[in-house]
Amino acid sequence: KNEVEQSPQNLTAQEGEFITINCSYSVGISALHWLQQHPGGGIVSLFMLSSGKKKHGRLIATINIQEKHSSLHITASHPRDSAVYICAVRNTGTASKLTFGTGTRLQVTL
């Protein structure tokens, strides 16, 4: 079993839909990251969080430390949101290392 599991693996939505991507992890962590990988391969860091909730524009990230679970929400989705969304955790005591999930491929259609 991977230390970081994401669901779903693939997601197709229509423009305007509310989207949720889930991340579960099995280790103690000091922080969790959400990343966005565009079709060309470039990666952008969206959020780093260790508790609670963060919001940036139409993106919201939440984390429940007790349940070892995080969600990334996209409100009013748009075709430009189409990308792979990656969850990564920083294990407690290993500040230098991130463990990555395999990603959720999102396609938003008109």
Added chain:
Amino acid sequence: DGGITQSPKYLFRKEGQNVTLSCEQNLNHDAMYWYRQDPGQGLRLIYYSQIVNDFQKGDIAEGYSVSREKKESFPLTVTSAQKNPTAFYLCASSTQVAETQYFGPGTRLLVL
């Protein structure tokens, strides 16, 4: 503009050949990283450097080497000992190791 650049975008390697992937950043970051991405797998850490003239092995360092002679540069050499080098290679940097990482555009390495 501040950022991370990787070159080349595509790189071809012949059998028995060493190749070097470039990574440069002008963000004044102390920490730099090299990751490998394969289809259906999460990114895996090859090497990282917390500061100039220092670097540490990651999870899959065998067949790779790095140097950190300058703060802004962290080249990765894929040696002939790496038997399955075909992958997408991503470089990243951060102010310190526990902070948000900024990624370069990546280099796709293909074996001829």
